[in-house]
Amino acid sequence: MLKSFDIYSQNNILKIIVALNLLLVGTGSLLYTDRLITKLETREQQYVQLYASAIGYLYGSSHPDAGDLTFVTSEILQANKSIPVIYVNPNNQIAGELNVGFPEGTTDEEKEPFLRKTIIEMRKEHSPLIVNIGDGQQGLVYYSTSKLLRQLTYFPYALLAILTALGVLAYLAFSSSRRAEQNRVWVGLAKETAHQLGTPMSSLMAWVEYMRSDPDQFDGSITDEIEKDVQRLETITARFSSIGSVPTLKEENLNDVVQQFTDYLARRISTKVKMSLSSQLPPNQMVKINKLLFEWVIENVCKNAVDAMKGTGELRLKIMPLPHKEVAIDITDTGKGISKANMQKVFSPGFSTKKRGWGLGLTLAKRIVEEYHDGRLYVKSSEVGKGTTFRIVLNAD
Ligand SMILES: Nc1ncnc2c1ncn2[C@@H]1O[C@H](COP(=O)(O)OP(=O)(O)OP(=O)(O)O)[C@@H](O)[C@H]1O
Ligand SMILES: [Mg+2]
Structure with a gap:
């Protein structure tokens, strides 16, 4: 639908x-x-x-x-x-x-x-x-x-110029106010979510401590599982709170960050998805990113890829240098593909073809890449029934 x-x-x-x-x-x-x-x-x-x-x-x-x-x-x-x-x-x-x-x-x-x-x-x-x-x-x-007639000859052109200027102004005001409003909603929602999650998180953490202190009553492996979930929740809270404020960028080793995160993802997705990562970047290539938010981008794009393949197929990540001191991360799947008509729409908030999709994953990812990292996120290629490649471009100077 x-x-x-x-x-x-x-x-x-x-x-x-x-x-x-x-x-x-x-x-x-x-x-x-x-x-x-x-x-x-x-x-x-x-x-x-x-x-x-x-x-x-x-x-x-x-x-x-x-x-x-x-x-x-x-x-x-x-x-x-x-x-x-x-x-x-x-x-x-x-x-x-x-x-x-x-x-x-x-x-x-x-x-x-x-x-x-x-x-x-x-x-x-x-x-x-x-x-x-x-x-x-x-x-x-x-x-x-007569002077009057001469002025009258210019009148329609002056009128047209004024109308055009008005139109442009109205359009600018309209689109910028819509943007500003969207920004406020984003930031407000993110901050509020982080804030709301804070209280139950700390009490959950206290519970985990309590369970650890009484191993006779609480099975250690269950406690471990709960702790992992709490940690995951902590990551989500941290992401929300960093998107709600101006995030700081730090020099990170891009190969390592992507490697670590794909290892983490690989453990969480279906074993029928073959995941691979290759990099043509020098091993010590540093890129300025906000790790927490950048991982969120990779996660969103990879999750979509897994959904598009209905849990079976190949998911390939490729990191490579580009001219002009840029690096690209290509994420390719062998899923259902995106039709030409939907190529741009996939980034619009609310656009989803999934039963339970919010249609926010890519909007958020694009926002993180373009507004917080001054990079680009786009569909590099896609063929219906064959698969899709999303490309993330970051500055590496
Ligand atoms: N790799 C892909 N292959 C095919 N279609 C895709 C792919 N990635 C995204 N899409 C299409 O773009 C739509 C929007 O993606 P987006 O991540 O923004 O929202 P969603 O996944 O539907 O919901 P959620 O908010 O939970 O992420 C998807 O519903 C899907 O139709
Ligand atoms: Mg999604």
Whole structure:
């Protein structure tokens, strides 16, 4: 049976919904402002056209009654409060300007050169409108896009940038808070467990002492067995208490540590599992580890391997040096293998294919290797029905 905490898949759906919404709002506003800009552009052009015609009326000699229209034309001219326009008359003199926006402190003498420069800029943007004054005389109206419209062109991009930044921030906040929460749960649970185990452990130890002192009443071999169990419990408590605090790393002989621990494991697993250990490391290779926690990793990975083989098969451990001052420990089984789809999932908390699995073994192991030892733990290879190799990589400098 496949189990997996729902919250993880729900989180993914939530992320997708948020991302889709951002995308929708982003493209929506982009399209909307784009339409708005096109409309405004047309309007501005119509406006300049009107301005040009008004100038034509104002200065044109072909309209004898132009004088009567002066108030209309001047109204049109003044109504334009945003589009920069410059009128150059048939004699190439600047005869009018609006909204050009002279830099502050421009003197009257400086105005003309400034306007000439502006005309060059305007020409790049739009070709000038021709104003027919009559008698074949033509003036030119230069213009550029209003400041407002120009700002509006940048608006959707600014909006998109803001939305993206918000999305990234939300995602970061979301994932880091989830992480922080997970960390607190881990550490809290571990500390609490160690604490809770402490009291019954010391009373068990006292019982063992008591039993030893009375060999007539208590069989010595039974006392030995109980003592071994108590010792095992002590190890578990020590592991929990070290994962609940910042563990200290110590230089250890990696070959020896793995050898000792596999000997210990070999005694505890089915005799039908053939266990072997080989090492290509120099015999005295030291690696900085927390022995207690590192043994926990090996135990979790080996236990999974034994489960995957249903108690029969071969379990091989291989230690070898890697380039860049790293060492690898490969743990290979001849078990049922892991499907491609499950390769990453096996490290998620709660993922288990076992009837009585918590799905925490590999999560814990990965955490110990990556966060406490700055190493890596991953599925190196796996084939369904053939077997699996997990690899632990540690720094050895
Ligand atoms: N060597 C392996 N071969 C095949 N599948 C594996 C192997 N190791 C892990 N798995 C798969 O990964 C799952 C998760 O492993 P994990 O150790 O995290 O949890 P578990 O063993 O199911 O439960 P527990 O919390 O008791 O360890 C397993 O249920 C199993 O399906
Ligand atoms: Mg497990």
